[in-house]
Amino acid sequence: YNKVTIKGNVQIENYQQKEVVIDVKKFVNGFVNSVSDGGKSTKLNTYNLNNPRTEIKWEVKVSAGQKKSITYEYDVYFQP
Numbered sequence: 001y002n003k004v005t006i007k008g009n010v011q012i013e014n015y016q017q018k019e020v021v022i023d024v025k026k027f028v029n030g031f032v033n034s035v036s037d038g039g040k041s042t043k044l045n046t047y048n049l050n051n052p053r054t055e056i057k058w059e060v061k062v063s064a065g066q067k068k069s070i071t072y073e074y075d076v077y078f079q080p
Contacts, residue, residue, distance in 0.1 A: 001050060001077040001078060001079055002077070002078055002079075002080055003075050003076070003077050004075070004076050004078065005073060005074070005075050006028075006030065006073065006074055006075075006076060007071065007072070007073045008026070008028075008071065008072050008073070008074075009069055009070070009071050010024060010026065010069070010070045010071075011067065011068075011069055012024070012060060012062055012067070012068045012069070012070065013062075013066070013067045013068075014062040014063065014064060014065060014066050014067075015065075016064060017064050017065075018064055019061060019062065019063050019064060020061075020062055021059060021060065021061050021062075022058075022062060023057070023058070023059055023060075024039075024057070024058040024059075024060060024070065025055065025056070025057050025058075026055075026056045026057075026072065027053060027054070027055055027056075028053075028054050028056065028072070029048040029051045029052070029053055029054070029076065030051045030052070030054065030074040030075050030076040030077075031052065031054070031074055031075045031076075032054050032056060032072065032073070032074045033073045033074055033075060034071075034072065034073045035056055035058075035070075035071075035072045036070050036071045036072070037058055037060060037068075037070045038058070038059070039056050039057060039058040039070065039072065040056070040057050040058075041054050041055065041056045041057075041072075042054065042055045042056075042057075049077075049078070049079075050077045051077055054074070056072055058070055
């Protein structure tokens with residue numbers, strides 16, 4: 001098997017005139033290495049070949065007019 005590391009980025013922007021809390025959920029097929037901004041990853045009981053299905057959740061506070069970027073990184077194993 002070969003391993004590939006994938007990095008992802010989610011952009012959030014608050015257009016409202018007040019602070020908001022946004023719940024963000026992302027599913028990946030792989031082994032999560034890192035998650036920014038206090039995100040939590042949970043391996044689910046399903047697999048895609050050798051890679052677990054993993055759920056990543058964030059609860060992000062975004063001030064009025066603010067832009068925020070949250071990131072994650074995970075490894076995927078595959079047969080060439």
